[in-house]
Amino acid sequence: MTGAPALVIGVDLGTGGPKVALATDRGELVGVEGASVATRILPGGGAEQDPDDWWQAIADCVRKLIAGHPGSADRVSAICFSSQWGGTVPVDASGRATHPALIWMDGRGARYAREVTGGWPALPGSGYGPRKLRAWVAKTGGAPSRTGQDPVGQTLWLANQRPDAYAAARYLLDVPEYLTMRASGRAVTAFDTAVLRWCTDNRDPRRVRWDASLAAAARIDLGKLPEIVPPASVVGTLTGPAAEDLGLPAGVRVVAGTGDTTAAALGAGAVGDHVPHLYVGTSAWLTCHVPRKKTDVFRNIASMPSVVPGRYWVATIQNVAGKAVDWLIDNVLDQHGPARSAQALAELNALAASAPPGSRGVIFTPWLNGERTPVDDVTLRGGWLNLSLDTRREDLARAVFEGIAYNTRWMLDAVEHFTGKTGPEGLGPIRFIGGGATSRLWCQTMADILHRPICQVAEPAAANARGAALLAGVATGAVTWAEIPGLVKVSERFEPDNAHRDVYDQAYAAFLRHYRANRAIYAKLNSQPA
Numbered sequence: 001m002t003g004a005p006a007l008v009i010g011v012d013l014g015t016g017g018p019k020v021a022l023a024t025d026r027g028e029l030v031g032v033e034g035a036s037v038a039t040r041i042l043p044g045g046g047a048e049q050d051p052d053d054w055w056q057a058i059a060d061c062v063r064k065l066i067a068g069h070p071g072s073a074d075r076v077s078a079i080c081f082s083s084q085w086g087g088t089v090p091v092d093a094s095g096r097a098t099h100p101a102l103i104w105m106d107g108r109g110a111r112y113a114r115e116v117t118g119g120w121p122a123l124p125g126s127g128y129g130p131r132k133l134r135a136w137v138a139k140t141g142g143a144p145s146r147t148g149q150d151p152v153g154q155t156l157w158l159a160n161q162r163p164d165a166y167a168a169a170r171y172l173l174d175v176p177e178y179l180t181m182r183a184s185g186r187a188v189t190a191f192d193t194a195v196l197r198w199c200t201d202n203r204d205p206r207r208v209r210w211d212a213s214l215a216a217a218a219r220i221d222l223g224k225l226p227e228i229v230p231p232a233s234v235v236g237t238l239t240g241p242a243a244e245d246l247g248l249p250a251g252v253r254v255v256a257g258t259g260d261t262t263a264a265a266l267g268a269g270a271v272g273d274h275v276p277h278l279y280v281g282t283s284a285w286l287t288c289h290v291p292r293k294k295t296d297v298f299r300n301i302a303s304m305p306s307v308v309p310g311r312y313w314v315a316t317i318q319n320v321a322g323k324a325v326d327w328l329i330d331n332v333l334d335q336h337g338p339a340r341s342a343q344a345l346a347e348l349n350a351l352a353a354s355a356p357p358g359s360r361g362v363i364f365t366p367w368l369n370g371e372r373t374p375v376d377d378v379t380l381r382g383g384w385l386n387l388s389l390d391t392r393r394e395d396l397a398r399a400v401f402e403g404i405a406y407n408t409r410w411m412l413d414a415v416e417h418f419t420g421k422t423g424p425e426g427l428g429p430i431r432f433i434g435g436g437a438t439s440r441l442w443c444q445t446m447a448d449i450l451h452r453p454i455c456q457v458a459e460p461a462a463a464n465a466r467g468a469a470l471l472a473g474v475a476t477g478a479v480t481w482a483e484i485p486g487l488v489k490v491s492e493r494f495e496p497d498n499a500h501r502d503v504y505d506q507a508y509a510a511f512l513r514h515y516r517a518n519r520a521i522y523a524k525l526n527s528q529p530a
Contacts, residue, residue, distance in 0.1 A: 006077040006478065009065075009248070010469030011058055012260065012462075013083035013175065015039060015103065015282040015323075018054070020061035021465035022069060025077060025478035027487050029469075031068055032462045033061035039103070045148070045378070047105035051089055051097045054175075055182055059245045066247050076248055078476050079238070080255035081179035082263030082468040086196050088154035089178040090169030095185065099165035101175065102154040104283075105319070105369060107378055109153025112160060113146050116218055126297055132217060133297065139201045139211055141293045142302035142315070144218055147370065147378040151197045152218045159219075172224045176257030183246075184236035184254035187226040191305045192262050194228050202293060205305040205312055206230075229256055231307040232475040255475040260464050261285055261315070262307040267467030268431040268457050269488030271308050271481060274419060276427040278408065278446065278454075279463075280436025284321035285373075286411050287314045288427060290419060299374040299414040307471065308481060314418060316373040316411055321404050322436050324366045324382065328400050345439075352401050353441050355394035357448065358503035361386050362395045363511055364403030367522075371407075374414035377519065379526040385514060401442055402504075405449040406511040412450055429453040431490070433463035440494075447494040449504045458489040 007030065010021040017036040023029050035057035040048045066073045086104035091097050102108075119129015126133070127146055136143035144152035151174060158166045171177075171187045174196065181187050191208035194200050199215035199222070200208050208228060215222045229235060233256045243250040261279070265287065268277035276288040289311045295302040303312035320327075329344055363385040370378035384399060416426045430452050436442050437460035447454040457463055470487070473479035479487070 004075060007072055007075045008469050008472040008476070009062060009076055009079040010465040010467070010472060011079065011081045011083070011179070012263065012464035012468060013054055013058065013081065013179065014260065014464070015084050015105070018058045018061055019462060019465045020058060020065060021462055021469050022065040022072060023466065023469035025473040025476060027466055027470040027473060027479065029459060029462060029466060030072070031065050032465065033064045035061055040100070045107035045110065047103050048100040049103055051101050051178055054179070055245070058179070062246045062248065073248055076252050078234070078253040078255055078472040079183060079248070080468040080472040080475070081176055081183070081257035082260050082464050082471070083175040083179060083257065085174050085176055085193055085259035086150050087175045088151045088158065089173045089175060090158060090165055091171050091173055091178065091181065092168055093170040095181045098168040099158065099162055101178070102158070103175070104149060106154055107148040108161070109155070109157035110146065110148035110378065112156035113144050113148040113153035116152065116156070117144050117146055128297070135217065136198055136214060137295045137297070139203060139214060140195060140198050141202055141295050141304060142198060144198045145376060147376060149372070149378070152220065156219060169224060171226055173226060176259060177226055180235060180254060180257040183238055183242045185239045186236050188229045188235050188256055189226045190229055190231040190233065190256040190258060190307070192231050192307045193257065193259050195304050197225065202305050206310050208305050231256060231258065231309070232471055234475050253476065255472045258307050258468070258471060261287060262313060263464045263467035263471065264433055265289065265313065265467065266307070266470045266484055267463030267465070267488065268433045269485040270431050271484050273311070274421060274427060275431070276415070277431040277433060279434040280321045280404070280432075280442070281434040282321065282323045284318035284404065284408060284436070285316045286408060286415055286430070287316055288415070288419065289313050294418065296414070296418050299418065300372060300376040301374065301414055301418050314415055316415060318407055318411055319370055319372050320366050320368045320382070322434070324368055324400055324404060327368060328397065332396070348397055349439050349441050351394050352398035355392070355398035357500040358507055359395045359399040359402055360391065362391055362399040363406070363507055363514070364399040365511065365514065366400070366404045366407050373411050375515070379523045380519065381522055381526060401445055402449065402507070403511070405442075405445050406508050408446065409450050409508055410512065412452070426452060429455050429493070431455045431457050433457045433460040435461045437461070443492070443494045444497070447496045448500045449508065451496050451501070453496070454494040455490045456492045456494065458491040
């Protein structure tokens with residue numbers, strides 16, 4: 001093994017479970033393992049996961065990777081966790097959870113979020129109190145979501161509805177921070193993951209810090225928040241129990257964790273200003289780095305401190321993307337558990353590809369759990385439009401893929417407006433990653449509907465784990481930020497097919513009209529009691 005490159009572990013904990021990569025410290029993938037974790041969807045907008053399930057699934061993946069590559073354990077120099085974020089995990093001083101994790105989908109705290117963000121007279125179209133909003137935006141670039149689907153609403157729900165669990169919590173951690181503490185024993189948050197409590201001063205992306213006045217406005221106890229450290233910081237080494245769980249030496253360095261969005265940018269090679277990447281997994285986002293802080297309250301977009309030093313990234317989120325495909329398989333095709341496999345997804349892709357572009361006029365709205373960007377509306381709901389007796393199974397299937405792409409175009413329009421890239425070419429070619437990017441049908445559909453070249457990144461489903469591995473490489477000095485774009489390869493480029501432009505433009509216009517015409521109906525049907 002003399003002269004063999006050092007290895008790192010990059011973890012990507014998505015909503016559906018972890019993907020764990022064994023990689024060189026320059027981000028070359030050696031092996032990838034995945035596992036599933038369960039989500040409990042609860043009345044009133046609840047969405048919980050068990051943190052022990054996360055850790056056990058990650059440990060199982062790491063052990064499989066080590067077993068499959070004999071001698072690799074002693075070459076592992078560092079581990080870094082990227083994950084879903086915008087959640088809340090209350091833990092005691094030892095890092096043990098005092099309550100199941102409230103993940104990013106959990107909106108049970110909407111009532112409390114509205115209380116802390118509201119005011120009279122409310123800002124038209126938003127519900128925010130103008131003075132409160134001005135104070136938050138000036139320092140953070142954003143504000144707590146009035147849907148309750150962020151750590152502010154979740155924390156307030158815990159404090160009011162689960163007071164014993166809240167009182168027992170020494171720290172209130174987001175998901176990347178929980179994993180970092182579980183590994184290292186240290187409660188820390190990096191500049192880029194601290195921000196969704198909306199009580200940090202982000203005006204200098206190189207010096208993010210807690211702000212007592214904003215914390216008081218959000219009713220967040222600063223004493224329960226972790227220490228802030230710079231991104232790409234080595235925060236310690238694996239504790240004895242963590243090393244035993246993972247099957248790694250105790251001297252392995254632990255790098256401060258990051259959110260999946262920022263890890264994805266690294267894994268897509270999109271670290272330069274205005275270089276966009278699109279991720280489609282359970283949810284979706286379309287983002288790029290920008291040089292300055294900015295906020296668009298009405299489109300629910302803000303630029304947040306990035307893991308890349310001195311830069312911001314454009315924060316967007318599409319609540320349901322690939323999850324709509326899972327929903328289709330589970331509830332319409334009636335295939336569950338092991339049946340929802342790579343084979344089932346391949347069969348669904350083939351079925352969808354047999355329908356013509358435009359799905360014979362059928363349109364699908366993917367708002368199965370509300371929406372976030374460019375409208376922050378928890379009451380929106382999904383479904384198929386314009387069905388007829390001539391509608392076929394393949395039309396319904398293809399419409400799901402296309403509907404997610406229409407929603408992505410809506411998000412792209414907002415991002416290009418936000419960045420000022422509104423010309424015919426917009427932000428230009430888009431790097432595509434996530435499980436959705438493994439589908440050639442989806443790659444071409446995205447290119448056709450977005451009117452942008454789509455660059456399918458090599459091994460797209462492992463991009464977030466690759467990003468975490470690259471971040472570990474940066475933290476240990478094996479990689480520089482400038483080298484990252486050259487280390488990430490594109491496997492295929494998909495050009496827009498102008499033959500489909502008219503049908504897709506017409507359907508997209510109808511998609512937007514449907515939202516405007518029916519949002520009040522959704523609000524009436526799905527609003528929670530005050």
